[in-house]
Amino acid sequence: MNTAGKAAVTAGVVAAYAVVRRRRAAAVQPSDRWPVVTVSRAPEEVRASLPEDLAHLHGQVEFQVRPATGDKGTELVAKASGDVPRHELRLAPRRMKAVLEAGEVVRPDVAPTHPGPMGKALQLVTSRAGGGGRL
């Protein structure tokens, strides 16, 4: 690998670690903003599917459903009432949105067998990236 290549890969892994670090640092504070997604379905339809899709979070997360602006559908807010990891809190509405809109949550392909040291670092990130991020 040439120097530019190594630098590029290192930059990527640093960026990837930043994703993990941010996630770890983000303990749920009462003043934190709650994760919210917009579902391209009517509020009644979203409300109707809440209990079954998110049964495993019963009692720990309060979901609020409100109409989105224009033709955007429905906003689904996830508020932690118990001790729910931020990762779970983000993942739940995102997965529910995928099921409501597309019928299922797309599964990632099987990871390569020999990812190399940089690839392993990246796997650390991607194993959690479904519930990370800003939403």
Next chain:
Amino acid sequence: MKALCGEGINDVRVQDVPDPQLLNDQDMILKVRLSTVCGSDLHLLTGHIPFMQAGDVIGHEFMGEVVEVGPGVTKHRPGDRVVVCSFIVCGRCWYCRNELYSLCDNTNTNPAITQHLWGSDPGGIFGYSHAMGGFRGSHAEYVRVPFADHTAFQIPEAVDDMSALFASDSGPTGWMGADLGGVQRGDVVAVWGAGAVGQMAARAAQLLGAERVIVIDRFDYRLRQAELAFGVETINYANDQVGDALLETTGGRGPDVCIEAVGCEAHSTGPQYVYDQVKSKLKLEMDRPIAVREAIYNCRKGGSVFVLGVFTGVVDMFPLGALMNKGLTVRGAQQHGQRYIPMLLDRIASGELVTDHLATHVMPLSEGARGYELFKKKEDDCLRSVFRF
């Protein structure tokens, strides 16, 4: 099965990898017949998109035969001949409903990476790093196609495999540049880059009514190919001043629509090339936007610039002053293929859109490394290497 994998910077090798399986109800498995290299792969392999793992299968522009479908697939059956869009889309989120398919909300399995990089996550792509979903690519004997009803398209009888191949990625990308760039009847359109994407953009501009189309590159063989295939005008920037040539051609106005089909590793003969190279080596700049700068500078007042070339991060010396004071519209996108593919296949069938000349080097997958070498170095008059299975 055999697959061509990225093993490190500019290192691709054929490896044995496990056969793909149906993982979702709406998946299908495709037996790949043809899969081509793309300029986007070069950005990936040089490390501009540093979210690859060694052993990731690359390739995203392909066609083939359906061999297995999940219970949720309704449009395709085993034996069908289909072309697959490089973007995987759900077809039902707000973005898909509004034909902004590459922005699909439900197909990037690793949204956190691009949410942090760009503010929000676009959809997933085949073989295009873990930032774009981590899906396996198409340079393989078989590939899993998620949301198959929305990602793959039946190929009409009248369209041969090779022509259909380019309806996967370069064809719709070029069409999008001309369409969303707002090409009108009578326009003068300039296209930077005479690769497959630039050539497809040039042809789309003609079909959308442009009166003159000018393609810019430094490789004569590519410019000649565009001239021969589509009768466009050309400028070789290695021995001509692009700005002066465009002014002369357009009666001092500048092109109405400028389409950039070069991307983040643009080349230049001027001092800005050295400047951008040094800055990107020092990590002060991620991408080299040389053709974007030139397009903005040379576009007519009130004109439009469409960025088709792939960029990943920050650039500098971006001519914001020209954009603002000349009242330009600058837009870019990853391709919204689903919006155009059926129409492109019809145009190919009618003979209006020729694509098969793009496949200059057809070879078996075992020669994958050579195929990328020829394409990267633009050797032996290579426009696109295509792997036949």
